[in-house]
Structure formats: C-alpha cells, structure tokens
Amino acid sequence: MYKLTFSLDDFLSNYWQKQPTIIKGGFANFQDPITPEELAGLTMEEEIDSRFVSNLNDNWSAEHGPFDQQKFETLAPSNWSFIVQAANHWHAGAAELVTPFKQIPQWLFDDLMISYSVEGGGVGPHIDQYDVFIIQGMGKRHWRVGAKDTGQYKETQRHEALRQIESFDADIDQVLEPGDILYIPPGFPHDGYALEPSLSYSIGFRSPKEQELISNFADYVLAHDMGDAHMHKPELGTQANQGEISTSDLDTLSAMLRAQLDNQTIVKDFIACMLSQSRHQLNIIEPSPKWTSEEVAEHLANGGEFYKVSGLRALIHEDEPNVVYINGEVFKVPENLTPLVSQLTNTEQVSDAELSPQGVSLLTDLINKGYWYSE
CATH class of the missing domain: 2.60.120.650 (Cupin)
Known part of the structure; x- marks a missing residue:
C-alpha cells in the first residue's frame, strides 16, 4: 500500500x-x-x-x-x-x-x-x-x-x-x-x-473547460429532447426598420436560451452525468451468463466482495445522496440504501452480508452492466 x-x-x-x-x-x-x-x-x-x-x-x-x-x-x-x-x-x-x-x-x-x-x-x-x-x-x-x-x-x-x-x-x-x-x-x-x-x-x-460544458450541455438537451419549442409572440407588430432585432425579441430569445440553464434539476443531472464519465476507455466486460439477485445475495452472505472497475466514476451531489451517477447513468435509490451508496461512491469494493433485497437488486444491475465484478 x-x-x-x-x-x-x-x-x-x-x-x-x-x-x-x-x-x-x-x-x-x-x-x-x-x-x-x-x-x-x-x-x-x-x-x-x-x-x-x-x-x-x-x-x-x-x-x-x-x-x-x-x-x-x-x-x-x-x-x-x-x-x-x-x-x-x-x-x-x-x-x-x-x-x-x-x-x-x-x-x-x-x-x-x-x-x-x-x-x-x-x-x-x-x-x-x-x-x-x-x-x-x-x-x-x-x-x-x-x-x-x-x-x-x-x-x-x-x-x-x-x-x-x-x-x-x-x-x-x-x-x-x-x-x-x-x-x-x-x-x-x-x-x-x-x-x-x-x-x-x-x-x-483535469476540470472541464467552459466550451466543454457548453457543448456537452447542448448535446444533453438534444439527447433528452428538451426545449423543443419556438418563440411564441402573438402580439407581434410591424416595425419601421425591417432589419432590426428589437430589444423585446432579444430579451425573449435570451430567456429561451437561459431556460434550461435556469432549471437547477436539469443542470445538476447534466453536470453529474458528464463528470461521471471517464475520458478514457474503461475495462468494462459484461458477465456471461448474467448474475441473478439470488447469486449476488449468496455471494455476499458467504463473505464475498464485488469490485469496482478501475477508473469507473460513481458520484453523488452533496445535497442529494440518494441519486447516484455512474458512467453517465442515473440511479435513484431509496434512502435506506445510503450505506450501499456510500460503498459505491467512496470505496473500491462492496461487501455487505445483510444487504436488503432492494440493494441486492441495484447491485445486480450494476454487476450485469460490467461496472462491478467478482474475482
């Protein structure tokens, strides 16, 4: 060590x-x-x-x-x-x-x-x-x-x-x-x-550059089909200068641009999804055959452990500890799984002989994605 x-x-x-x-x-x-x-x-x-x-x-x-x-x-x-x-x-x-x-x-x-x-x-x-x-x-x-x-x-x-x-x-x-x-x-x-x-x-x-945040946020908005609306202005009137963008229209378009950024829930999910993805290829291998929940529970009960793939990122927000972001994916878990979340995000292995059925189900899902594995 x-x-x-x-x-x-x-x-x-x-x-x-x-x-x-x-x-x-x-x-x-x-x-x-x-x-x-x-x-x-x-x-x-x-x-x-x-x-x-x-x-x-x-x-x-x-x-x-x-x-x-x-x-x-x-x-x-x-x-x-x-x-x-x-x-x-x-x-x-x-x-x-x-x-x-x-x-x-x-x-x-x-x-x-x-x-x-x-x-x-x-x-x-x-x-x-x-x-x-x-x-x-x-x-x-x-x-x-x-x-x-x-x-x-x-x-x-x-x-x-x-x-x-x-x-x-x-x-x-x-x-x-x-x-x-x-x-x-x-x-x-x-x-x-x-x-x-x-x-x-x-x-x-390495922290992301501003342009990376902007570019990736645009991709996130498109991938989740957000903001699919045009400017709505039924009170539109004529104007003397046809090539002019009015201050009112500029304000409306600027508000449309800020709408998603002002949504704290969207921004939090985007930031954590982005930061939970490695810039380098991971050694992720999905198991074959897949694990069953019963097999996972038995492995833990017998003192076995499951190990996080090296370099895999599992993150939470400080004020929302029961939403886990792993390799760009979002996992919302009940509050009673806080101890498991702590193991997923703060340690390199999971070992809990008394893990609840909900916890076993989540862990089984992660194992079958190749994110955690057994030696």
Missing part, C-alpha cells in the same frame, strides 16, 4: 494551482507497481491508448500504438519513451498508486499516465492545462519547470503529434529519484528527460 509522507491538506493549501514544487521522498521506500516489460505489454493492446516518442539527434517522431514485438527489437539505445494513458484502468498494481490521492475530489481525477524512458528520452518542453503529480519510479529523471505562461512562450512544431514550446528559463532545475514527486499546476512550462532507464507516473487532475 502506498502512503504519502506529507499532509495532502497542507499541500493543497500551499501549492494547489498556486506554484510548482518538488517533494523529495514523497513516497518512502518507493517500489514500482509495474515493470518496463509489463508496460511494453500494455502498448501492444488495441484498446489501450499508448504512444512512442523518439528524439534521437533532435529528430522528433511520435507514433500511436498498438505496437508489436518487432517495434521493441529495432529500438535505438537512447532517446525514446513509451507512454501509456489511463494505465490505472488496465493494471491493478498501477491503480493502487492513485489511492493516496483520493482525498482530492475524484470527479477531477483524469488518469494515471506511465512513461518508460531510456537515457535522453522525453517528450520535449510543453505546457499542460491540468494539475499533475509526477512520481519518479526506477531510475533518475532531470526536470526543469519555468514561470507560469502569460503569453510569453511560443509554440514550435517539431512533429505534428507533439505540442511543444521553445526553450524557457527554469525556476526548478532538479533531478528526481525514486519516490520523489514533482507537482505542476496548469500553465507552467516543463521539460523532463531520463538520465538512465526510468519509469515516471503522472497522476493528472
């Missing part, structure tokens, strides 16, 4: 979205949860998002996986990296690395990205728009971090698949060793390259 050597509360107060910092020994006696060979195996899987980046002789190239064995047999001795996104969805050991950060609201958590680099390997100087904790595993990596972007950094395109910037002055210039953590808030330029074969683990937190 991984445990931070520092207070996450103190860290959030002093550094979160304020300034980058390095925490030496953020994990004591750090042990890698995955080997380079296992990571290479993940890059061969079709459903897993992986990349290969090379910068030999400053000649940048990037490819998306999946890769085959031949790829690994033809690699140069230096200046390349393999990267796997959402590794926590596909590797149980890697997923445990996320646990110490779960006190941060999980709707903000994006994924665990793992990078294996040989000497000189990296992705070049760039700027991200999310918060990230970069944990150094095996090996050593040299990191540089500059001042926050206020428009002074110019983008450069060394390869069409890489968004990089030109060089920058470093405020942080250090070498990370196993167990060290580098935190970088949004907007700070950074660049890291391996000094020797090394593993890096990036735990990213």
